[in-house]
Amino acid sequence: MYTVIHQFYMIPSLRKDILSIHNDHFEQISKENSLIYHLKEIFQVHDEETDESVSVEAFCKVFTEVNSKIQVDAANFLLDLISKIDKEAQTLNLPLSLEECFKGEFENKVTSKTCNLEKTINEDFIIIPVSIEKLKNLDESLEMFFMREALAHNNYYYCEQCNMKHEALLERNLKKIPNYLIFEMKRAIFDLDILYPSLIDSSHELPNTLNIQSYTKNNHSQIEKEENKYQDEREESHYKLSGVVIYQGTEKSGKYSSLIRDREAQDKWYKVDRDGKKEFDHENISRLAFENPKESWAHLVIYDKIQTSNFHIYEREP
Ligand SMILES: [Zn+2]
Numbered sequence: 001m002y003t004v005i006h007q008f009y010m011i012p013s014l015r016k017d018i019l020s021i022h023n024d025h026f027e028q029i030s031k032e033n034s035l036i037y038h039l040k041e042i043f044q045v046h047d048e049e050t051d052e053s054v055s056v057e058a059f060c061k062v063f064t065e066v067n068s069k070i071q072v073d074a075a076n077f078l079l080d081l082i083s084k085i086d087k088e089a090q091t092l093n094l095p096l097s098l099e100e101c102f103k104g105e106f107e108n109k110v111t112s113k114t115c116n117l118e119k120t121i122n123e124d125f126i127i128i129p130v131s132i133e134k135l136k137n138l139d140e141s142l143e144m145f146f147m148r149e150a151l152a153h154n155n156y157y158y159c160e161q162c163n164m165k166h167e168a169l170l171e172r173n174l175k176k177i178p179n180y181l182i183f184e185m186k187r188a189i190f191d192l193d194i195l196y197p198s199l200i201d202s203s204h205e206l207p208n209t210l211n212i213q214s215y216t217k218n219n220h221s222q223i224e225k226e227e228n229k230y231q232d233e234r235e236e237s238h239y240k241l242s243g244v245v246i247y248q249g250t251e252k253s254g255k256y257s258s259l260i261r262d263r264e265a266q267d268k269w270y271k272v273d274r275d276g277k278k279e280f281d282h283e284n285i286s287r288l289a290f291e292n293p294k295e296s297w298a299h300l301v302i303y304d305k306i307q308t309s310n311f312h313i314y315e316r317e318p
Pocket residue numbers: 112114115117159160161162163166
């Protein structure tokens with residue numbers, strides 16, 4: 001949990017936003033009951049750069065009070081954290097929205113020859129779950145994720161037009177891309193022979209940069225592209241690797257650590273875990289992330305959008 005929070009801390013704009021909230025704002029619900037206040041406290045300790053380990057007890061207390069579910073998974077924790085923070089920010093009337101940083105939108109197109117169906121369904125996302133099974137790198141995982149999918153056999157589409165289930169094609173595009181793209185690397189697969197999820201024994205690579213142009217809506221529809229000539233999103237579709245949350249352990253128990261790029265110091269990376277924060281050689285990211293997929297793997301991966309205005313010089317605070 002602490003390692004996920006640190007991923008947020010290392011996003012300069014987010015850190016600045018949280019740290020700049022005046023404590024008076026929390027009085028409405030009292031500081032002790034405020035998740036954002038405790039998050040700010042954690043951020044402050046980091047900012048002072050003391051070697052002392054940060055106590056996250058107070059934060060956890062509020063977090064679990066507003067949420068009775070037990071958090072076992074970094075992806076669920078992250079989604080929960082974003083929704084709790086945003087909800088509280090609304091209550092407190094704070095101009096803070098984590099969703100704005102992380103939320104994107106898919107456009108799912110369902111077509112069927114059975115009844116000439118053409119339906120578009122928009123779907124919000126914060127995390128994109130991709131498979132890593134037998135795939136070399138994240139590019140291949142994304143290709144797989146956005147591959148046209150036949151809805152047939154055990155997975156027929158329920159057509160409202162025909163009021164029955166029948167075959168259809170599902171095509172998924174990115175309609176809106178967030179500033180920070182989060183991927184969940186799905187390791188567990190369902191093994192039909194032994195009827196329980198087995199772990200994937202494969203290594204995987206995380207590229208330093210990612211171009212998602214071919215999965216955006218603009219790329220798929222030539223007509224729409226011509227209609228929107230003024231909007232060249234090519235540069236907007238480039239992303240840079242900035243964070244990895246690594247899980248070490250078995251399906252039942254384990255621990256998390258985070259690898260995070262210092263966005264204000266170009267390619268300086270840190271490793272954050274229970275023992276603290278240490279500099280990390282970024283050449284070793286893929287190796288550490290998938291060194292032994294049975295025991296340790298990159299569960300969450302964060303990529304930052306490279307803004308057109310600073311396509312070459314990356315995000316720096318003034
Ligand atoms: Zn139909």
